[in-house]
Amino acid sequence: MATATDLPVSPLAPERFPVLPVVRGVEVTTHSLGLYKGKVRDDLLVVHFPEGASAGGIFTRSSTRSDDVDRCRAALQAGKGRARVLVVNTGNSNAFTGAAGVAKNDATVASAVKMSGCDRHEVFVSATGVIGEPMAPHVISGGVETVWRNLRDPDWEKVANCIRTTDTFAKAAGETVNLNRRNVSIVGVAKGSGMIQPNMATTLNYMFTDANLGPVVCQALISKLGDLTYNCITVDGDTSTSDTLLFFATGAAGGEQIDNPDDPRLADFVAAMHRVLLDLAKQIVRDGEGATKIIEIAVEGGASDDSAKVIACSIANSPLVKTAIAAGDANWGRVVMAVGKTAEPVERDRLSIWFGGHQVAKEGQRSADYSETTATRAVAGDEVFIRVDVGVGRGKATVWTCDLTDGYVKINGAYRS
């Protein structure tokens, strides 16, 4: 099985792994269980919250999702948003593995309960890798028991590396922000580079803060901000069976617990969390398989925000748009096509399109001052901005994607072999 380390680093990767703040109340360890044959790399991540944490999460809507996803959703419900342990493995997604997949997770949860002394609803499990390969039930659970004694303060780069699959670089982001007169930290780690489409990407994503937030706040913030970030990125329109975005708040920064998501004291925290999530989401697009350009697509004038998002995703997922941009071709006619192919309301004769700052189409036809040279310049660099007004109402949405190159075809033809 190919892994990230076989692939050249994306040309859109950040220059270096970020400097990240300390998040109090989080212990982690990573370990190699040998799930990648013939390759030594960490494939097991265990996170422990010794004093517990509040939790919220959003998950893939796939109808063929893994037991891991079902179990996280059920644990949030049954455990009323409390968390003590998170166990993640790469190398095998445990999706579409029937009873074997359930047995693996039963064993893993049992080991986590045994080691931490928590309730079983406080344990969260995730997995990513090949679909449909049953695992022996005790591989992961045995690993949890073995590595438990190694839990310590996080080395975020190790954590981010541990959860990579075809990612060509480790993804993390973080900020420190003032909440209720205390400095609190937010750190997120993510993996994902293909099978990326809203609801959600093939992504595993974990955010940690030491802010003192109740479970209701955790769930409200991750639902709202996940929709504006992770659910606005797409690489290939494919959706994974394992996508998971979990948010844990340890409260170790102290202070009064905030239980109302609309509490005005949260404003700065929410803005910071939004930036961290958007940073992570865009890193995933920057690592889109074979990507050479990141493309921001802003649609306005939609019948509603949801309608604008459908249209934006139609442009973002169009192979014809993505291959043109890869080639540096300002082929805005393909944007017209992609706008037209959804069932959403569009006023053809009021449709306007901009590439970068240059208006290429105006009110249903090519703009009178269209310049091929200027339009081409707008798609020449590695960041491309496309704006579309569909002339119907006030709905807006912005999504991010990457171009489609022969690198995508090569990577995905080779992944499993």
Place this chain on the structure above:
Amino acid sequence: MATATDLPVSPLAPERFPVLPVVRGVEVTTHSLGLYKGKVRDDLLVVHFPEGASAGGIFTRSSTRSDDVDRCRAALQAGKGRARVLVVNTGNSNAFTGAAGVAKNDATVASAVKMSGCDRHEVFVSATGVIGEPMAPHVISGGVETVWRNLRDPDWEKVANCIRTTDTFAKAAGETVNLNRRNVSIVGVAKGSGMIQPNMATTLNYMFTDANLGPVVCQALISKLGDLTYNCITVDGDTSTSDTLLFFATGAAGGEQIDNPDDPRLADFVAAMHRVLLDLAKQIVRDGEGATKIIEIAVEGGASDDSAKVIACSIANSPLVKTAIAAGDANWGRVVMAVGKTAEPVERDRLSIWFGGHQVAKEGQRSADYSETTATRAVAGDEVFIRVDVGVGRGKATVWTCDLTDGYVKINGAYRS
């Protein structure tokens, strides 16, 4: 602008252009108006039915469709399904050209009326090529008047070549069949190789018969059979602004006109027309840009036929499925993913998948007698069959697509430059 002739012929192309029957009551001519700069090739097709014809059609549902499409639909309505002239040009789609596009078609229709003496609602216009480039209004209409005197019995290969754009081979199919104790002929020509997705492909498709069918029958047959053929093929999930499938019946074979689509005498004719349409549709898939394999995807057990079709198209359009098959990788886990990503009802734990005749997944997990070797053999050739039972109801659908190779990326990065 790149055209078909620059590209190597698809490895999936038929060995030769088919032998086609004579369709009485049809005159055609093709001509070069020089719409492809620096290249001599036919780009104007004029078809004339001296005694008129009954007509039916189906069209793209794009909200940014061309005036040509709007006008064909309106003509069918206003002219009560009667036809006398069809004018097709390649080299410019006339889509997203605002008032200039309308003026071009006004002029073309006026010239056709002048030359043939028919009503304006008996004239049909189509165009394919680059989107958003306004044309001088009299280029096509002048061409129609110039070439009118050249109308004669069809050379179908010239007709099929004239309507090609990025097609690497000319597409046509035909049969002779007994209808109401007379031999009648059916011939279809088509173009299309990318921007191919139900409702409809980027295809222009014209079918001609000398059977004596009323307009109601023409429309009913093309609607029903188009849904089972053209609306079941996909190359890249992109939908054109110009797609048109028109069906003309001249009645020149004589006999009583059939006006009831359910007339039992039509059975053999309908079966033949279905075969011709499916042949053409599959030729389009065989010419999918960069294609090296044709893939048939049959979904059963859907909540309804429509639901099964959504799931089949989700598999057919998944870049991850298509790249795996291109590489000869029997990566059935990606089929699980593609089944799961739609909102359609699916029973994960009753899901079964076959590659060729080999059952790879059974009731929500890998089949007990799964063989990687057998599965790999099933995707090794240039025809791949995938069957999926989603375990819900009795809905069924079959769709056809091709694999995704770096050839697609290369062709579509170069098309406009």
